[in-house]
Amino acid sequence: MAGKKPDQAAVAARIPAGATLAQVRRLAADCKACGLWRNATQTVFGEGAERPAVMLIGEQPGNQEDLQGRPFVGPAGRVLDRALEAAGIGRDAVYITNAVKHFKWTRKGKLRIHQKPSAQEIEACRPWLDAEIALTRPKVVVCLGATAAQAMLGSKFRLTHHRGEFFSIAQKPPVTATVHPSAVLRAPTDEERHAMTQQLIDDLKVVARKLRKVGP
Numbered sequence: 001m002a003g004k005k006p007d008q009a010a011v012a013a014r015i016p017a018g019a020t021l022a023q024v025r026r027l028a029a030d031c032k033a034c035g036l037w038r039n040a041t042q043t044v045f046g047e048g049a050e051r052p053a054v055m056l057i058g059e060q061p062g063n064q065e066d067l068q069g070r071p072f073v074g075p076a077g078r079v080l081d082r083a084l085e086a087a088g089i090g091r092d093a094v095y096i097t098n099a100v101k102h103f104k105w106t107r108k109g110k111l112r113i114h115q116k117p118s119a120q121e122i123e124a125c126r127p128w129l130d131a132e133i134a135l136t137r138p139k140v141v142v143c144l145g146a147t148a149a150q151a152m153l154g155s156k157f158r159l160t161h162h163r164g165e166f167f168s169i170a171q172k173p174p175v176t177a178t179v180h181p182s183a184v185l186r187a188p189t190d191e192e193r194h195a196m197t198q199q200l201i202d203d204l205k206v207v208a209r210k211l212r213k214v215g216p
């Protein structure tokens with residue numbers, strides 16, 4: 001598939017009407033709609049509550065996630081877990097996934113360094129994300145970082161301008177976006193790290209309040 005145009009329609013065509021989430025997960029395990037599968041260990045599909053209050057969408061699996069086959073199990077996941085706890089959102093109320101399901105990386109010495117997925121790679125993966133949203137029907141979708149936010153809200157979306165706002169999209173739950181936990185880890189100073197952690201917690205607290213309004 002390398003060098004071939006990513007084929008979103010081919011992915012969508014592989015998802016039969018009436019498929020369950022478990023069936024979609026199995027189909028995604030063989031996804032070759034773009035070239036990222038070649039260098040990745042495995043597809044990292046979403047996981048969590050069957051009927052989540054919140055769906056969290058990250059960018060793509062990191063090094064640990066690629067090896068373990070589960071989203072947000074590395075250092076960024078630990079930042080996220082602490083922020084969810086501080087905001088009063090239980091992990092049992094959450095389904096967590098990524099806009100792109102394969103790890104995109106480049107080698108630097110012994111390390112595998114994350115590379116940002118392209119618009120085409122995000123587009124190719126989109127049917128899996130749409131299926132996850134349609135089948136789990138979360139009350140609120142929270143995009144973690146600009147990649148997920150742009151996947152859901154369009155390429156013009158700017159986190160710096162619209163962080164924490166809620167957006168309505170046809171046939172989707174309300175969508176909001178906050179800082180990515182990896183951005184917290186990359187913050188150059190303690191002060192900035194602290195400020196970004198607080199933004200993440202504050203935005204998740206707004207989500208928790210919205211959920212209380214929406215009800216069960």
Ligand code: URA
Nearest residue numbers: 058059060062071072
């Ligand atoms: N960063 C992401 O966006 N997703 C993960 O699963 C891990 C790190």
